[in-house]
Amino acid sequence: MKHIILFTISCFISGISFSQVMYSETHITITQGATLHVDGDLNISAGEMNLNEGATLSMGNNRTLLVNNGGSLNLLGSTAFSALVTSPGYFSLEVNSGGTIGAQYAIFERMGEMGIHIKDGAAINPMLPFLKSTFQNGIAGGTLLTINNNQTITIPEANFPMNSWGGNYNVVKSVDQGEVTFENAFGGFAGTPFEKDQFNRIFWGDELMTHSIPLPAGWSGLSSFVMPANDNMVSIFDPLGSNFIIAQTMTQAYYPSGGINTIGIWQPQSAYKVKMSAPDVLEISGAEESNKVFGINAGWSLVPVITNQPVNVVSLFAGTSVELVKDVAGVGVYWPAFGINTLGSLLPGKAYYAYLNSSGSVTFPENAKNTWTAQLPQEKHPDHPWNEVVVTGSSHLIVIEGDHTQGLLPGDVIGVFSEQEICHGVAEIIDPKSNFILIANADDQLTTFKDGFDDMELMTFKVYRPSTGEIFDMEVEYNLQMPHSGNFADEGLSAIKMINLSSTGIVSGFSPNINVYPNPTDGLVWISGISDFSKIEVIGSLGTTIMTIVNVGQKELSVDLSDLQSGVYQFKLSGEKGTLVKRVVKSLL
Numbered sequence: 001m002k003h004i005i006l007f008t009i010s011c012f013i014s015g016i017s018f019s020q021v022m023y024s025e026t027h028i029t030i031t032q033g034a035t036l037h038v039d040g041d042l043n044i045s046a047g048e049m050n051l052n053e054g055a056t057l058s059m060g061n062n063r064t065l066l067v068n069n070g071g072s073l074n075l076l077g078s079t080a081f082s083a084l085v086t087s088p089g090y091f092s093l094e095v096n097s098g099g100t101i102g103a104q105y106a107i108f109e110r111m112g113e114m115g116i117h118i119k120d121g122a123a124i125n126p127m128l129p130f131l132k133s134t135f136q137n138g139i140a141g142g143t144l145l146t147i148n149n150n151q152t153i154t155i156p157e158a159n160f161p162m163n164s165w166g167g168n169y170n171v172v173k174s175v176d177q178g179e180v181t182f183e184n185a186f187g188g189f190a191g192t193p194f195e196k197d198q199f200n201r202i203f204w205g206d207e208l209m210t211h212s213i214p215l216p217a218g219w220s221g222l223s224s225f226v227m228p229a230n231d232n233m234v235s236i237f238d239p240l241g242s243n244f245i246i247a248q249t250m251t252q253a254y255y256p257s258g259g260i261n262t263i264g265i266w267q268p269q270s271a272y273k274v275k276m277s278a279p280d281v282l283e284i285s286g287a288e289e290s291n292k293v294f295g296i297n298a299g300w301s302l303v304p305v306i307t308n309q310p311v312n313v314v315s316l317f318a319g320t321s322v323e324l325v326k327d328v329a330g331v332g333v334y335w336p337a338f339g340i341n342t343l344g345s346l347l348p349g350k351a352y353y354a355y356l357n358s359s360g361s362v363t364f365p366e367n368a369k370n371t372w373t374a375q376l377p378q379e380k381h382p383d384h385p386w387n388e389v390v391v392t393g394s395s396h397l398i399v400i401e402g403d404h405t406q407g408l409l410p411g412d413v414i415g416v417f418s419e420q421e422i423c424h425g426v427a428e429i430i431d432p433k434s435n436f437i438l439i440a441n442a443d444d445q446l447t448t449f450k451d452g453f454d455d456m457e458l459m460t461f462k463v464y465r466p467s468t469g470e471i472f473d474m475e476v477e478y479n480l481q482m483p484h485s486g487n488f489a490d491e492g493l494s495a496i497k498m499i500n501l502s503s504t505g506i507v508s509g510f511s512p513n514i515n516v517y518p519n520p521t522d523g524l525v526w527i528s529g530i531s532d533f534s535k536i537e538v539i540g541s542l543g544t545t546i547m548t549i550v551n552v553g554q555k556e557l558s559v560d561l562s563d564l565q566s567g568v569y570q571f572k573l574s575g576e577k578g579t580l581v582k583r584v585v586k587s588l589l
Helices: 233-243 313-317
Strands: 008-011 016-018 021-024 027-030 035-038 042-045 048-052 056-059 064-067 072-076 083-086 091-095 100-104 106-109 111-118 123-131 134-136 143-147 152-156 169-173 179-183 209-215 218-223 226-228 244-248 253-255 271-276 280-288 293-296 299-304 322-327 333-335 351-356 360-363 395-400 413-417 423-428 436-441 460-465 470-478 493-507 515-517 524-528 535-539 545-550 556-560 567-575 578-586
Touching: 048 056, 048 083, 056 064, 064 072, 072 083, 072 123, 100 106, 106 111, 134 143, 169 179, 209 218, 209 226, 218 299, 218 351, 233 244, 233 253, 233 280, 271 299, 271 351, 293 299, 313 322, 313 333, 313 360, 322 395, 333 395, 333 436, 413 436, 524 567, 535 556, 545 556
Parallel strands: 008 027, 016 035, 021 042, 027 048, 035 056, 042 064, 048 072, 056 083, 064 091, 072 100, 083 106, 091 111, 100 123, 106 134, 111 143, 123 152, 143 169, 152 179, 395 493
Antiparallel strands: 209 280, 218 271, 226 280, 244 253, 244 271, 293 360, 299 351, 322 333, 322 351, 395 436, 413 423, 413 460, 423 436, 460 470, 470 493, 515 524, 524 556, 535 545, 535 567, 567 578
16 A cells, blocks of 8 residues: 655645555645545644645545644634535544644534544643534434543534434543533534433533432421422422422412412522421432522521532621521521521521521522532430420520520530420530520421410420439520510520529439330320339320329330320329320321
């Protein structure tokens, strides 16, 4: 076979042909209007080939154009005249390690299965990043571009015309390295649906992201940094089935079993409080929330987290008139006026209540490349001798000012009680000289029993001291500068500035070995580990003793609640060593 070595050539005449062309350490320019026909393979090694505007390089059928180590292929078209690489059949274009390819206003067509194949160690010229170049007319079943190097590059305004040749993909990237961003790409074959990118390293700006949000049983806050592609509330929550109960904004609700849907669609920057009957994972698929500035009205608002990383609450609300930020159905609170920050960061997937004294806005950071995927924190109440506390969707915050907490010790547990002597909030004291928060929970209107405070219900307090088993009544004096004192309010705010403890004379016999099951129950309840107790009283929601059971040294016995209405009942166990109260939920039959 004939080998022709080109050293320095400028092609001015259309139709120059070579059977097999190889060159090294040379510079070749194909000028405007000229066409270079190459019937053999073309190797560019340690040299440069430039196609000026209006120039054409035509490769022979089933031939290969190789850009090797030190070689460079540049297509330098213009808005008026493109530079073109083509073939009467199909050819291979390979950029090997050490080789470089660059283009602007160029057309690449008639390439083989791999398209322009940019291999490991090769590079796209960052000064000529395929600007406004067209990739078209590939081989059936093939791709137009294969980019398998480790380069991070942005390709502006690439054109991928409608696929009329039966190609499989526009772009393929099969290595977990480098990133390729197509900025303002266009054409019927452009975009994510036509790529092959198993490691998520090609970006078009149209990607459907998926945000997987774990939702616990009970109440929690919900938001997403993804705007659902299908924004219909029914479609979004249907996959959760019967595990989903309700989603609420500050003024509207989607409540399937109640036939209520005043929300309709998931709006951009939405935030909800949600109730679940069992844990599940909500999948939100769509485009990234693009507007990172969230406007907040004066007063209470639900705030979403529209970024995929945790955001420091202090930094986020700096410059606003923020009074406080708190978890929805959680224990985290940021209350700068009292030096309290148990919240720390706002987490993706959750929503938060914020109170601003005047309207303002917060700006969330742009999404990071990798989404935060740590587990959401699991809230746990401290051990105490009272009933199980139910966390509901609304709460009243009570700050206890540490300057006036004489008599409290580290490890003491404070409970806040309803008029029926049911505990609806507890907090452990870590440092009695520092301000700390007690959260009182509202009654959940979606349950058949009273599991929280009614509006304007009187709140009373007790202290449990685990070190001695003592229980104290706690008399309090409120800070009257706060909006609420003494009575519960949804999203209410109180501060206690003075306390006084008086012993009730009750010593708690609280023991983790006491088991009440099943709970909830539809009738029969078993109580085990009770050999130290001589009497069991069943107390209704109004504080009335419904039945008394005398236990003579038994380790286990059963109590039948079948004839009682659904609701919450207290099992008060008494003995020589003290008193213990367990809460039992009687459900519908």
